[in-house]
Amino acid sequence: MYFYLPVALTSINIFIPVGIGLAVGLLLGLFGVGGGFLITPLLIMFGIPSTVAAATGLNQIVGASTSGTYAHWRVGNVDFKMGFHLLSGGFIGGLFGVHAIKILRAMGNADFAIKMTYVLMLGIVGTYMFIESIQSMRKKKVEKVEEVKPERKSGISGFLKSLPLQTYYEKSGVTHSALVPIILGVFVGILAAIMGVGGGFLMVPVMIYMLRIPMHVMVGTSLFQILFICIEVTFLQAYINHTVDFILSVLLLLGSTIGAQIGVVFNRRLKTEQLKILLASIVLAVTVKIILELTLTPSLLLSQAGGHG
Amino acid sequence: MRKFKIQNVKCKIIVFLIFAILILNLTFLDKASAELTVDVQPNHIGIGFFYHGGKVNVSGITSPDTDIIMTITSPEGYQTLKRKGKVGGLFWMNTGTLNFEKVSSLYILTSTKKIKDILSKEEINKYLIGYEALENHIDISPVSNEQEKMKWWLEFVKFHEASKLYEISHGRITLKQGTAGIPAGGEGVKAKQTYCISSNWPYQAVPDTYTVTVYATRDGKIVEKAEKNVFVEQVGIIKFLANMAKDKGALYGIISIVVALSVGFSVGMIFRKGGAH
Numbered sequence: 168m169y170f171y172l173p174v175a176l177t178s179i180n181i182f183i184p185v186g187i188g189l190a191v192g193l194l195l196g197l198f199g200v201g202g203g204f205l206i207t208p209l210l211i212m213f214g215i216p217s218t219v220a221a222a223t224g225l226n227q228i229v230g231a232s233t234s235g236t237y238a239h240w241r242v243g244n245v246d247f248k249m250g251f252h253l254l255s256g257g258f259i260g261g262l263f264g265v266h267a268i269k270i271l272r273a274m275g276n277a278d279f280a281i282k283m284t285y286v287l288m289l290g291i292v293g294t295y296m297f298i299e300s301i302q303s304m305r306k307k308k309v310e311k312v313e314e315v316k317p318e319r320k321s322g323i324s325g326f327l328k329s330l331p332l333q334t335y336y337e338k339s340g341v342t343h344s345a346l347v348p349i350i351l352g353v354f355v356g357i358l359a360a361i362m363g364v365g366g367g368f369l370m371v372p373v374m375i376y377m378l379r380i381p382m383h384v385m386v387g388t389s390l391f392q393i394l395f396i397c398i399e400v401t402f403l404q405a406y407i408n409h410t411v412d413f414i415l416s417v418l419l420l421l422g423s424t425i426g427a428q429i430g431v432v433f434n435r436r437l438k439t440e441q442l443k444i445l446l447a448s449i450v451l452a453v454t455v456k457i458i459l460e461l462t463l464t465p466s467l468l469l470s471q472a473g474g475h476g
Numbered sequence: 477m478r479k480f481k482i483q484n485v486k487c488k489i490i491v492f493l494i495f496a497i498l499i500l501n502l503t504f505l506d507k508a509s510a511e512l513t514v515d516v517q518p519n520h521i522g523i524g525f526f527y528h529g530g531k532v533n534v535s536g537i538t539s540p541d542t543d544i545i546m547t548i549t550s551p552e553g554y555q556t557l558k559r560k561g562k563v564g565g566l567f568w569m570n571t572g573t574l575n576f577e578k579v580s581s582l583y584i585l586t587s588t589k590k591i592k593d594i595l596s597k598e599e600i601n602k603y604l605i606g607y608e609a610l611e612n613h614i615d616i617s618p619v620s621n622e623q624e625k626m627k628w629w630l631e632f633v634k635f636h637e638a639s640k641l642y643e644i645s646h647g648r649i650t651l652k653q654g655t656a657g658i659p660a661g662g663e664g665v666k667a668k669q670t671y672c673i674s675s676n677w678p679y680q681a682v683p684d685t686y687t688v689t690v691y692a693t694r695d696g697k698i699v700e701k702a703e704k705n706v707f708v709e710q711v712g713i714i715k716f717l718a719n720m721a722k723d724k725g726a727l728y729g730i731i732s733i734v735v736a737l738s739v740g741f742s743v744g745m746i747f748r749k750g751g752a753h
Contacts, residue, residue, distance in 0.1 A: 169528035171679070173710065173718040178528040178679040214639065214680070226732050233740025282569070398733055405729025409721050413732055420736055424743035461567045469557040469574070469628075469635040 174412035175219045183213050184415055188422025192231045195423065196238070196430020197437075198371055198386060198446045205453075206419070215415065216471050222404035223412045225397045227419035232394040235427040239387030242435070246338035246384050249348055250391040253370075256349035257396050260356020267357055286457050292372045293450030299376075300444040327377070339380040339388070347378065356396070371446070382439045511539045511668060512700035514690045519704060521677065522711040529679035532706065534688055535672045542692040542699060543594040544649050544671045545605060548584040548706070550684050555579055557635065559628070574628055577615040582681050583636070586673060587646045596696040603691065603698055606644065607633055640678040649673050683709045 168181045187209050194205065206227070210220035239245050330344030355370050374385050405411040434442065513536040521530065534546055554577045561571035587594065591606050601609045611629045619625045636642035650672045671690075685705050692700040710718050720728045 171527040171714055173714045174721050176682050226736050230736035230740035233737050234744045237744035401733055402729040406725040409725050411732050413717050420739045424740050465568055467635050468560045468631045
């Protein structure tokens with residue numbers, strides 16, 4: 168069955184957006200990552216103009232993250248204090264990012280610089296997570312009863328402890344300077360504005376490893392933050408660029424909200440190490456995909472102007 | 477002397493009258509010989525909720541011994557597209573934009589035989605038949621030379637062919653000798669032909685007024701031409717949503733967000749009631 172999309176000006180088989188929504192919703196519920204990195208290229212692949220794909224993708228993330236945040240909030244997995252700090256940084260970062268992109272574009276090959284940074288960051292984060300998860304899984308098998316070693320004080324954690332405005336985040340059970348989530352939020356906001364992605368993909372691993380927040384709480388909190396960022400950007404896209412396709416968004420929502428719920432169920436049933444290794448595999452797969460896109464000769468040398476891609 | 481002058485004036489009038497009659501005759505003869513007709517069904521396409529393109533049937537009558545070329549085109553305009561290039565000899569990136577001027581967003585061409593076999597080069601260029609003729613007609617900027625222009629024009633065609641908006645084919649036109657009501661040729665008289673083309677209408681074609689042009693060719697020349705328009709417009713809920721997105725962006729954005737929030741929240745509630753946890 169085909170539906171016509173009034174803003175994308177194209178027709179699509181109903182199973183395509185519902186399927187994409189389901190997959191992205193699953194990721195959202197499992198890891199708290201927005202899926203912007205996945206949904207935009209997938210929609211473009213199925214003939215949706217890139218600008219409409221990016222804006223509509225964000226609107227469906229609003230729905231899926233509402234569903235996911237609600238489910239996580241019910242089981243006490245949302246650290247609101249941390250969420251608000253991330254959010255305040257995110258809004259500042261979003262504004263800064265819009266100007267940064269102008270400067271980068273004026274400087275020349277901005278797309279190239281952004282993509283290379285993305286590949287490097289994802290590659291490093293993915294590889295580190297993958298190795299670390301395998302190591303910790305092996306350790307658990309061999310030395311199940313071994314006493315927990317006192318946490319190593321790395322340079323980074325020492326620096327984090329020395330920052331002012333140390334705050335105790337009850338839900339996460341950690342103490343950090345309030346500046347840390349705010350700055351992290353700024354960073355993610357910049358990325359969201361420049362690359363058209365939610366940034367959860369980078370934020371989640373950083374928060375697990377740098378801020379030592381339990382995986383389950385991190386996912387709920389990340390979803391909460393993504394929800395508000397996506398509401399802001401969806402509104403701006405609809406108001407300024409007229410690129411949100413209502414019908415496409417509803418079809419994606421059908422899949423993603425259900426996917427998010429299933430993801431939350433799995434998130435509760437899987438062990439942290441298993442979740443980490445799954446997320447690491449997806450991060451690495453996305454890195455490989457970007458590298459291939461960069462190096463293989465594309466079949467078409469022209470694309471629609473005005474969007475990411 | 478005077479008589480001679482009068483005779484001279486009479487002679488001039490007669491020559492003028494003969495000339496005028498000849499011109500009038502030629503004009504009427506030309507009209508009388510106009511045999512090419514075109515009918516397009518449907519000529520109005522409404523884009524509704526379940527729209528997925530369709531078929532357009534083009535048919536008509538043409539003189540005997542003629543070949544047929546049909547084009548479907550949109551009004552000419554300009555398009556800005558991103559171009560990809562190699563950076564540092566290794567990475568494929570967007571390296572800027574290209575402006576294509578005097579281009580159609582839709583170009584479908586079909587003919588009874590290969591264009592080169594039924595039309596001379598001069599006629600091809602005069603009537604802009606086929607990609608090569610269009611290349612000479614359009615403008616691309618910025619390009620530094622003709623070779624570069626040709627390269628990006630071919631890429632432009634490839635890009636539009638991928639979304640079925642550009643297509644060239646031949647041999648898909650049904651030609652039949654003699655039609656009902658038209659006497660099948662007697663001795664030495666050939667019957668008129670009917671032609672029929674069934675063309676796929678791509679769903680990617682945006683709302684616009686498209687022109688279906690049929691050319692009758694003989695001995696490498698276009699001898700007749702007939703045109704009809706096809707109107708494509710959004711209808712019903714599609715029209716309502718498209719207009720709202722364009723004219724009331726803020727309200728449209730708020731509705732989209734509210735719907736997303738309610739769907740998300742409702743699904744969350746349903747799963748809770750369903751006892752997912």
